[in-house]
Amino acid sequence: MKGYVQDIEAIAIQNEDFRQVLYTAKNCQLVVMALKPNEEIGAEVHKLDQFFRVEQGTGEAVLDGVRTPLQAGYAVIVPAGAKHNIINTGTEPLKLYTLYAPPNHRDGVLHHTRADAEADTEHFDGKTSE
Template identity: 80%
Template sequence: MKGFVQDIEDLAVKNDEFRRVIYTAKHCQLVLMALKPKEEIGAEVHKLDQFFRVEEGAGEAVLDGVRTAIRAGFAVVVPAGTNHNIINTGSAPLKLYTLYAPPNHRDGVVHHTREDAEADNEHFDGKTTE
């Protein structure tokens, strides 16, 4: 079977990696993320659209300076060109997944920590999961 069909909530809640790319299609990419308490993704701007879904924990989404409290069940859509950040403001890990459209990272990449992600200058190389 082509494609991805799995329990994304379960995968997201069990994930302890800062970033784990789990599926890359030609026009979008599915990535698990886990932020430690007080950790953040870091302010960034993409030339692509991005969607976040929070599965566990509490935090804050910052889009072009506007701060909004988020928690399990919240979705955040970040249009291309928007300065954005996701911050864990809670005392437990913030578990979420994100969709990039088009893909942003190398398929299968795993960054155990934010520091690992920042040290790795990787980008999508055109190779998909299938």
């Protein structure tokens, strides 16, 4: 099959890993994430746009210092150059997926924990899923 066609809500909710790259195209990338209670992605700035969709849990989006509560069903678009963070403010895992445009991570990368992600210096190497 060409492309990626799956039940992303179910996949995101079932995901237990901090970060898992599901599909990498030439111009965008699909990643699921699970943040433990009080865990955060970490403040960062990209030279690319990013989209987040929360599927389960509660949290907070921080975009250039502006904090906005999140819950299941919320979407966040982060324009290139904006300092941003997603924080789990709830008592259950915060399950979400994100689209990077263009890709940001190596295709297929899996980080079980945030510590694993921080210890890895991987970045998109130009190789796509197909």
